[in-house]
Amino acid sequence: MTAPAPLAWYLVLSAVLFGIGVVGVLARRNLIVVFMAIELMLNAVNLTFVTFARARPSMDGHVIVFFVMAVAAAEAAVGLAIILQLFRARETVNADEVTTLRW
Amino acid sequence: MSAVLFLVIAALTVLGAFTVVVARSPVYSALGLVGTLFLIAVLFLSLDAQLLGFLQIIVYAGAIVVLFLFVIMLLNLQAELETLSAPGLVAAAALGGLALAGLVAFGVVRTPLGAPALADGFGNTVPVAELLFTTYLLPFELTSVLLLVAIIGAVVIGKKRLA
Amino acid sequence: MVSAEPLLRWIVLLPALGFLWNVTVGQRAPRTSAVVGPGAVGAAFAIAIVTVLRLYGLEGSHAGTPPMLHDFVYRWIEVGPFHADAAFRLDAISAIAVLVVTGIGFLIHVYSVGYMHDDPSFARFFAYLNLFIAAMLVLVLADNLLLLFVGWEGVGLCSYLLIGFWYEAEANAIAGKKAFLVNRVGDASFVLGLFLLVQYTGTLDVAELQAKAGTLAGTMVGPMTLATLICLLLFGGATGKSAQIPLFVWLPDAMAGPTPVSALIHAATMVTAGVYMMTRLHFLFDLAPAALAVIAWIGALTALVAATIAIAQSDIKKVLAYSTVSQLGYMFLGLGVGVTGAALFHVVTHAFFKGLLFLGVGSVIHGMHGEQDLQKMGGLRRHMPGTYWTMLVGTLAISGVPFLSGFYSKDEIIAGAFLGPHPQPLLGVIGYVVAVLTAFYMGRLFFLTFFGEERFDHHHVHPHESPWTMLGPLVVLAVLSALGGALDVAGRVNHFIGAHHEEATPFGMLILAGALAFIGLGAAWYAYVREPSLPEQVATAAGGLYRFLRDKWRVDELYDAIVVRPLFALAEFLARIVDPDFVDGAVNGVAEVVAWLSSRWRRLQTGNLQHAALSFLVGALALLGYFVVH
Numbered sequence: 001m002t003a004p005a006p007l008a009w010y011l012v013l014s015a016v017l018f019g020i021g022v023v024g025v026l027a028r029r030n031l032i033v034v035f036m037a038i039e040l041m042l043n044a045v046n047l048t049f050v051t052f053a054r055a056r057p058s059m060d061g062h063v064i065v066f067f068v069m070a071v072a073a074a075e076a077a078v079g080l081a082i083i084l085q086l087f088r089a090r091e092t093v094n095a096d097e098v099t100t101l102r103w
Numbered sequence: 104m105s106a107v108l109f110l111v112i113a114a115l116t117v118l119g120a121f122t123v124v125v126a127r128s129p130v131y132s133a134l135g136l137v138g139t140l141f142l143i144a145v146l147f148l149s150l151d152a153q154l155l156g157f158l159q160i161i162v163y164a165g166a167i168v169v170l171f172l173f174v175i176m177l178l179n180l181q182a183e184l185e186t187l188s189a190p191g192l193v194a195a196a197a198l199g200g201l202a203l204a205g206l207v208a209f210g211v212v213r214t215p216l217g218a219p220a221l222a223d224g225f226g227n228t229v230p231v232a233e234l235l236f237t238t239y240l241l242p243f244e245l246t247s248v249l250l251l252v253a254i255i256g257a258v259v260i261g262k263k264r265l266a
Numbered sequence: 267m268v269s270a271e272p273l274l275r276w277i278v279l280l281p282a283l284g285f286l287w288n289v290t291v292g293q294r295a296p297r298t299s300a301v302v303g304p305g306a307v308g309a310a311f312a313i314a315i316v317t318v319l320r321l322y323g324l325e326g327s328h329a330g331t332p333p334m335l336h337d338f339v340y341r342w343i344e345v346g347p348f349h350a351d352a353a354f355r356l357d358a359i360s361a362i363a364v365l366v367v368t369g370i371g372f373l374i375h376v377y378s379v380g381y382m383h384d385d386p387s388f389a390r391f392f393a394y395l396n397l398f399i400a401a402m403l404v405l406v407l408a409d410n411l412l413l414l415f416v417g418w419e420g421v422g423l424c425s426y427l428l429i430g431f432w433y434e435a436e437a438n439a440i441a442g443k444k445a446f447l448v449n450r451v452g453d454a455s456f457v458l459g460l461f462l463l464v465q466y467t468g469t470l471d472v473a474e475l476q477a478k479a480g481t482l483a484g485t486m487v488g489p490m491t492l493a494t495l496i497c498l499l500l501f502g503g504a505t506g507k508s509a510q511i512p513l514f515v516w517l518p519d520a521m522a523g524p525t526p527v528s529a530l531i532h533a534a535t536m537v538t539a540g541v542y543m544m545t546r547l548h549f550l551f552d553l554a555p556a557a558l559a560v561i562a563w564i565g566a567l568t569a570l571v572a573a574t575i576a577i578a579q580s581d582i583k584k585v586l587a588y589s590t591v592s593q594l595g596y597m598f599l600g601l602g603v604g605v606t607g608a609a610l611f612h613v614v615t616h617a618f619f620k621g622l623l624f625l626g627v628g629s630v631i632h633g634m635h636g637e638q639d640l641q642k643m644g645g646l647r648r649h650m651p652g653t654y655w656t657m658l659v660g661t662l663a664i665s666g667v668p669f670l671s672g673f674y675s676k677d678e679i680i681a682g683a684f685l686g687p688h689p690q691p692l693l694g695v696i697g698y699v700v701a702v703l704t705a706f707y708m709g710r711l712f713f714l715t716f717f718g719e720e721r722f723d724h725h726h727v728h729p730h731e732s733p734w735t736m737l738g739p740l741v742v743l744a745v746l747s748a749l750g751g752a753l754d755v756a757g758r759v760n761h762f763i764g765a766h767h768e769e770a771t772p773f774g775m776l777i778l779a780g781a782l783a784f785i786g787l788g789a790a791w792y793a794y795v796r797e798p799s800l801p802e803q804v805a806t807a808a809g810g811l812y813r814f815l816r817d818k819w820r821v822d823e824l825y826d827a828i829v830v831r832p833l834f835a836l837a838e839f840l841a842r843i844v845d846p847d848f849v850d851g852a853v854n855g856v857a858e859v860v861a862w863l864s865s866r867w868r869r870l871q872t873g874n875l876q877h878a879a880l881s882f883l884v885g886a887l888a889l890l891g892y893f894v895v896h
Contacts, residue, residue: 004149005109007218011211013113013146017120017139019204022883024124026196026876029188032175033132034876036123039167040136043143046155054150055216059230063239065155066231069162070246074253076167080174081261087178088263095188095875102873192876199883206887210894 010051017044031083031093035076042072109149116142128182129175133168140164151226267333269324273317274337274354277364278403280310284396292389303392304375307399311368318361332357332762336409343412347468353409355472358762359545362610362755363406366617370534371399373739377625378526380735381632385524391431395530398424402535406542411460411470414543418456418507421536422449428531429523438522445516452506452513459499466492476549483553490556497550497557501564504540509591510568510598515822517591521583525628528583533590533624534617541597541613548606548763558688562602566683566693566700569595571819573703577710578805578815580640582627585711588818589664590620592700596679599697603690605682606763607756612675615750619663619672622743626657629732629740630715637727640711645720649729654716656740661712663747665705666783668776671750676701677779678756681771698782705786713794 004010021044024037046065053061087093119142122135140163147156187193224230235243284306292299317335324333335356343350356364375395382391401420408414423446430442464470466485467478485492504510509517520532531537544551544561551558572592579585593616600609631638633650647654663672680701683694722729731737793800805812814820 004218005106007216008211008214009106009109009113010146010150011216012208013116015204015207015211016117018207019200020117020120020124022203023196023200025879026199026883027187027193028124029186030129030180030183031875032129032171032178032180033123033126033186036132036136036171039163040120040123040139043140043163046159047143047146050147050150050152050155053152054218054221057219057221057225059225059234060238062152062155062226062231063234065152066158066235067239067242067246069158070250073162073167074250076170077257078253078260080170081257084174084177084261085264093178093180098875099873101871103868103871188876192880195880199880199887202887203883203890206890206894210890 004054007051007055011048014044014047014051017041017047029094029096031086031095034095035079035083039072039076042068112142112145116146125186127186129180130172133171133175136171137164137168140168151221153226154228154231155226267324268336269320269333271317271320271335271337271356273313274335274356274407275339277310277313277317277368278354278400278407280306280313281396281400281403285393285400288389288393288396292393296389299389299392300379303396304372304379306396307368307372307375310399310403311365311372314364314368317356318365321356321358321361348464350410350412350470352413354407355409356407358758359542359610360406362614362759363542364403366614367399367402367406367535370617370621370743371395371402371530373742374526374530374534374621374625377529377628377736377739378524380733381526381628382524387431391428391524394424394427394431395526398428398531398536402539405539410472411463411475414546415456415460418503418539418543419453421531421539422446422453422507425449425520425531425536428527429520431523431527435522441516441519441522445520448513448516449506452503455499455506456503459496459503462492462496462499472546475547479549479553482550491554493550494554494557497547497554498560500543500547500550501540501557501561504543504598505564506540508537508540508594508598510540510595511564511571514568514572514591515825518584518587518818521581521587525583525624525631528586529621529624529628532587533620537590537594538597538613538617541594541601541609544598544601545606545610545759545763551601552604555688558602558604559690560602562599562683562688562690562693565595565598565600565602566690566696567595568592569599569700570696570703573700573707574815575818576707577703578812581638582630582640582643582711582715583624583638585640585707586620586623586627589623589704589707590616592704593620593664596676596697596700599693600679600682602688603679603682603693604687605679605756607758607760608675608678608682610759611753611755612679614753614755615663615671615675615747618743618750619660619747622656622660622740622747623664625736625740625743626653626660629653629736630657632732632736633729634722634727637722640714642722643715643720644718644722645716646729647716650731652731652737653740656737656744657712657716659744659747661708662787664708665787666701666779667787668780668783669751671747673779673783674751675756677771677776680779681775684775685772698778701779702782702786705783706790709787709790710794713790717795718798 018041021037021041024040025034028034028037046068049061049065049068053059053065083093086098090098092098116139119135119139123132123139126132126135140159144156144159144164147153147159188196284302287302287306288299292302321333321335324335337354337356339352339354341349342352375392378391378395382388385391398421401417401424403417405414405417405421408417426442426446428442429445430439433439433442460470463475466482467475469475469478479493482493482496483491487495490498506513517532517537521528523532551561569592572588572595576585576588576592579588593612597609597612597616600606600612630643630646630650630653633646633653634643637643659670663670666673666676676697680694680697683689683697684691793804817823
C-alpha cells in the first residue's frame with residue numbers, strides 16, 4: 001500500500017493519545033483506570049514506532065513493538081495480581097487510600 | 104488511505120481515549136479501551152504493519168482487556184461517585200499532559216518524514232521472524248523468560264492468603 | 267684529630283638499661299635496684315674513665331685541631347639537605363662533664379641506697395635516677411644540637427618525675443609541674459634558636475656549625491646581628507634550665523623532692539646544662555659580644571638577688587637552693603665576660619661542694635627524722651660528727667676560703683670580670699659583694715645547725731649519725747671539695763676552645779677574696795653563736811626589707827599576677843563561653859540546620875502513587891524540552 005495520510009499526522013495523533021494517557025494516570029483515583037491509562041500510553045508509543053518503521057523503512061520498529069506488547073502483557077498480569085491482593089487487604093482500589101509509605 | 108479517512112479514525116481513537124479517562128464506571132473505561140485498541144490496529148494496518156495489527160487485536164484487545172474485565176468483575180467495582188483525584192493533581196495533570204503533547208508535536212512537525220516505497224512482504228511475518236531469530240535473538244529469549252516469570256509472579260501474588 | 271670510639275654509646279646505654287631493669291624487674295624485687303641502680307652508673311663511670319684516658323692519649327700525638335673521640339650510632343633524621351645523627355663526641359669539654367656526671371652521679375646513687383632505704387617506691391626512685399643520668403649523658407655527649415635537645419628535654423622530664431616523687435602530697439606534684447612548665451618557657455626560646463640555626467646554616471651538627479658560624483655574624487636582624495639573636499634565644503633556654511632571672515622560680519620549689527635529687531639534679535648536673543651548652547657553642551657566643559654582655563649582667567644580678575634571699579630563709583634546703591641559683595649566676599657571669607674555662611671550672615667545684623652540702627643536709631634531715639627548719643636545730647655537732655666535719659669542709663669551700671676548690675674557681679671568675687676578654691668591672695664588684703653574702707649565709711646555715719643551744723624537742727627527736735652508705739660519699743666529696751682546686755680544668759678548657767692563656771690572677775685580688783670569705787664567716791659566727799639574739803633584733807629593725815627578702819622578692823606573686831591569673835581567666839572564658847556557645851553552637855547549629863531542612867524536605871514523600879508519577883512527568887518534560895529545543 002502506498003501513501004497513507006502524511007506520516008506526521010500519525011505522530012501527532014500518538015502524541016495526543018500519550019497526553020491523554022498521562023492525564024488519566026494522574027487524574028483518576030481508581031487504580032484500575034490508572035492502569036488502563038498506562039496501556040493507552042504504551043499503545044501511543046507503539047503507534048509512534050510503527051510510523052517511523054514505515055518512514056525509514058525498517059522492520060526494526062516492528063520488532064520493538066512486538067517486544068513492547070509482550071512486556072505489556074506481562075506487566076498487566078502482575079500488576080493486576082497486585083491490585084487484587086491490595087483489594088483483599090484494604091477493601092479499596094482508591095489511590096488516595098493507599099499511602100502508608102509516607103514520611 | 105486518504106487523509107479524510109485517517110482523520111475520522113483518528114477522531115474516533117481520541118474519543119475512545121477520552122472515554123477511558125473520563126468514564127465513571129470502570130467497565131465503560133474498559134470498553135473505551137477496547138475501541139481505542141481496535142482503532143489503533145486499523146491504523147497499524149494502514150501503515151503496512153499487518154502482523155502487528157493482528158497481534159494487537161489478539162494480544163491487546165483480546166487478552167489484556169479481557170484480563171482487566173475479569174479483575175473488575177472479581178472486585179465487583181461499581182461506578183464511582185468521585186472519579187477525579189485532588190484538584191491540584193488534576194490541574195497539574197492537565198497542564199502536564201498538554202505540555203507533553205505539545206512538546207512532542209512541536210518536535211515532530213519539524214522533522215521531515217517521507218513515505219518511501221516498500222519491499223515485498225514488508226510488515227509480514229517473515230521479516231519479523233528473520234529479525235527475531237537473528238539480530239534480536241537474545242531479547243527474544245529473555246522475553247520468554249520474562250513471560251514465565253510474570254506468570255509465576257502473578258499466580259503467587261494473586262493467591263488467596265490463608266489467615 | 268678525630269678517632270672512632272664505639273665505647274662511647276655504652277656510657278649512655280648502661281644507665282638506660284639500668285632504668286629498664288628498675289622499671290620492670292625492680293618493681294618485683296626492689297632490693298635488686300640497690301645494686302643495679304648505682305652499678306649501672308658506676309659501670310658508666312668506669313667506661314668514661316677508659317675513654318677519657320684514651321682521649322688524653324691522643325692529645326700528645328697531634329698538633330693542630332684538638333683531639334676528639336667520636337661514636338656514630340646511626341643516621342637518625344635525614345630530610346633533604348638536613349641531617350641529624352645519633353652520634354656522640356668526647357672532647358676536652360665533654361670529658362670533664364662526663365666524669366662529673368657519672369662520678370658524682372655514682373656517689374649520689376650509693377648515698378640514695380641508704381637515704382631511701384625505707385621508701386616503698388625504692389625501685390622507682392632508682393629507675394628515675396638512672397633515666398636521668400642517661401638523659402644527662404645524652405645531653406653532654408651529643409654531637410649535634412638536636413640530640414642535645416633530646417637530652418635537655420629528657421632531664422627536664424626526669425626532674426619533673428623526681429621532684430614529684432612523693433606525689434601523694436599535692437604540694438610535691440605542684441612543684442614538679444611548676445618546674446616542668448617554667449622550663450618549657452625556656453625550651454621554647456631554645457627551640458626558636460635552633461630553628462634559626464637550621465634556617466641560616468642548614469645544620470645542627472656542632473662541628474659543621476663551628477665551620478659556618480662566621481656567616482651568622484654578618485647578617486643583621488633589626489638592630490642586632492643574627493648571631494646575637496640566636497645566642498639570646500639559646501640563653502633563654504639556659505635561664506630556664508639553669509635557673510637564672512627570669513625563670514629561676516622553679517628551683518626553690520624543687521626542694522620538695524628527695525634530697526639526693528636536689529643534690530644530683532639541682533646542684534651538680536642538670537642545672538649546669540645551660541653553662542655546658544654555652545661552652546659547647548663558645549664559638550657562636552664569641553661572635554655576639556652584645557649577647558655576652560646581657561648574659562653577664564643577668565648572671566651577676568641573679569647571683570646578687572638569690573644571695574639576698576638566702577640570708578632570710580629558715581628552711582635548710584631553701585637556703586641551699588637559692589645558693590645554687592646564686593652560684594649559677596657566677597658561672598654565667600664568667601661566661602659573659604669571656605672566661606669560659608673559669609666558668610666550667612666553677613661548675614666542677616660547685617658540683618663537688620654543693621653536692622656535698624646537699625647530701626650533708628640530707629644526712630641532717632635523715633637524722634632529725636624529717637625536720638628541715640633551721641630554727642629547730644642546733645648543737646648537732648655532738649650528735650652527728652661525721653656529717654659535721656664533712657659539711658664544714660663544704661661550707662669553707664663554698665665560702666671561698668683560700669686553697670679550697672671554691673676559692674680558685676670563684677676567684678678566677680671575679681678576676682675575669684675585671685681582666686677578661688669582655689670586662690665588666692661593675693659586675694666584678696657585685697661579684698665580691700655576693701662572695702661576702704655567700705660566706706655569711708652559709709656560715710649562718712652551718713652555725714644554726716651544728717652550734718648553739720639545741721632547739722629541738724628532745725622528747726620526740728633523737729638525732730643520730732647516718733649509715734656508712736651515706737657518709738662514704740660525703741667523705742669523698744669533702745676530699746674533692748678541698749683538693750679540687752688542683753685540677754687544671756680551666757686550663758684544659760681554654761686550650762680546647764683556643765682561648766688565650768690567661769694571666770695569673772693578681773695577688774691583691776686573691777688576698778681580697780680570702781679576706782671577704784673570713785669576714786662573711788666571721789660575721790655569721792658572731793651573729794649566730796656569740797650573740798644569738800642579734801639576728802632577731804636586726805630583722806625587726808629592718809622590718810619591711812627583711813620580709814621582702816624572706817618572701818623571695820615576691821617574684822612568684824608577681825608572676826602569678828601577670829601570667830598565671832590572666833591565663834586562667836582566658837581559659838575560663840574559653841571554657842565557659844567560647845566553647846559552649848560558639849564551638850558547640852556552630853556544630854549543633856549545623857545539625858539543627860540539617861534537621862530543619864530535612865523536616866521540610868521529607869514532606870515530598872506522601873506515599874501517594876500519583877504524586878510520584880507527577881515527578882516522573884516533570885522530569886520527562888524537562889528532558890524532552892531540552893532535546894526538542896536543542
